[in-house]
Amino acid sequence: MRKYWETPLSAPAAPPQAKVPESFQIGPVRISPATVLAPMAGVTDTVFRRFIRNVNLKPSDDHLLSGRESGCGLIMTEFTSADGVARSRASVVKRYLHFYPDEHPISAQLFGSNPDTMSHAAKLCEEAGFDIVDLNLGCPAKRVVKCNGGSGLLRDLPQIGKIFEAIRKSVQIPFTVKFRAGWNDSEIVCVELAKLAESCGLQAVALHARTREQGYSGQARWEWIQHIKDAVKIPVIGNGDIRCPEDAANMVAQTGCDAVMIGRTAASNPWIFRQIAQYNDTGRYDEPTERDRYEMIRTYFQMLVDEDMGGAVGKMKQFVSWFTHGVRNGGQLRAAVYAKNEASEILTNVDDFFAGILSTSQVVS
Numbered sequence: 001m002r003k004y005w006e007t008p009l010s011a012p013a014a015p016p017q018a019k020v021p022e023s024f025q026i027g028p029v030r031i032s033p034a035t036v037l038a039p040m041a042g043v044t045d046t047v048f049r050r051f052i053r054n055v056n057l058k059p060s061d062d063h064l065l066s067g068r069e070s071g072c073g074l075i076m077t078e079f080t081s082a083d084g085v086a087r088s089r090a091s092v093v094k095r096y097l098h099f100y101p102d103e104h105p106i107s108a109q110l111f112g113s114n115p116d117t118m119s120h121a122a123k124l125c126e127e128a129g130f131d132i133v134d135l136n137l138g139c140p141a142k143r144v145v146k147c148n149g150g151s152g153l154l155r156d157l158p159q160i161g162k163i164f165e166a167i168r169k170s171v172q173i174p175f176t177v178k179f180r181a182g183w184n185d186s187e188i189v190c191v192e193l194a195k196l197a198e199s200c201g202l203q204a205v206a207l208h209a210r211t212r213e214q215g216y217s218g219q220a221r222w223e224w225i226q227h228i229k230d231a232v233k234i235p236v237i238g239n240g241d242i243r244c245p246e247d248a249a250n251m252v253a254q255t256g257c258d259a260v261m262i263g264r265t266a267a268s269n270p271w272i273f274r275q276i277a278q279y280n281d282t283g284r285y286d287e288p289t290e291r292d293r294y295e296m297i298r299t300y301f302q303m304l305v306d307e308d309m310g311g312a313v314g315k316m317k318q319f320v321s322w323f324t325h326g327v328r329n330g331g332q333l334r335a336a337v338y339a340k341n342e343a344s345e346i347l348t349n350v351d352d353f354f355a356g357i358l359s360t361s362q363v364v365s
Contacts, residue, residue, distance in 0.1 A: 027174035038263030071273030082112030245279035
């Protein structure tokens with residue numbers, strides 16, 4: 001599934017009064033600010049989640065960072081197979097559901113189609129200490145849809161209702177759902193689905209304002225978020241095409257949504273949450289410097305090594321393509337990283353590359 005951007009890079013200025021809300025409630029859980037890190041397969045593991053939460057801390061700081069301080073109110077796990085959780089597969093639990101105290105509030109996202117399996121997995125997530133459990137009805141990947149998971153369930157609202165009811169009965173923590181607008185433009189079910197969620201006792205809904213058929217192409221249809229907001233009383237989280245703080249403020253202004261959820265942008269610009277907080281307060285925000293980018297890449301890569309979950313080199317190669325957006329001669333660093341198979345060599349490449357970049361900047365200044 002291609003995830004490139006098709007929408008323009010520039011965003012219109014938001015109305016002066018438009019701001020992302022300071023907070024919102026999912027049941028008893030207060031989320032502050034009203035920003036959510038979207039669940040992303042292969043991305044939002046514990047290392048990336050903590051990295052996002054702590055990206056603004058100095059290395060000497062040593063305290064638990066609240067959502068308000070980091071600019072990101074709620075973080076979510078990668079979408080996780082309910083079947084794997086229910087069977088208590090150690091590899092699944094370790095990879096997808098391991099988290100640390102500084103990740104609260106945190107939501108566990110599950111996918112699957114069997115109500116009994118889903119309810120059992122949700123209960124295990126509650127017992128593991130998650131603040132919220134979320135149902136994935138948005139993933140468009142063929143391998144997931146083929147098993148009637150993710151957005152594959154959008155064509156079976158009665159089955160979704162059974163899953164809603166089973167999970168709601170099994171857990172006391174807040175229960176939410178993230179979904180797409182429908183299977184395609186002729187099968188839009190988002191408003192009906194949001195009403196079903198509310199009637200079954202779910203405490204919030206999140207809409208990725210695209211269809212399953214769109215995948216990640218085309219432009220998100222924010223009007224569908226507004227239609228849901230008009231139809232239900234529970235909080236509505238908007239997702240899709242938020243690339244900068246102006247986009248976040250515009251989404252709130254245009255749709256009335258209670259919070260914004262950010263996915264792909266967070267992988268290429270992990271400062272987006274801090275920038276939204278700055279934009280809320282001052283109408284402007286700081287762009288990262290080259291030193292900021294160096295410290296960001298070096299910190300994340302070192303966290304991968306320290307966590308020792310396996311696959312650190314692969315993650316470094318995956319993320320370097322995102323993290324070097326906006327870096328002068330970033331292609332050179334990407335090529336150097338792709339050519340190495342040892343984490344220590346990659347860290348040395350990063351240090352050497354930025355040593356040259358930063359020394360040049362000092363000479364010029």
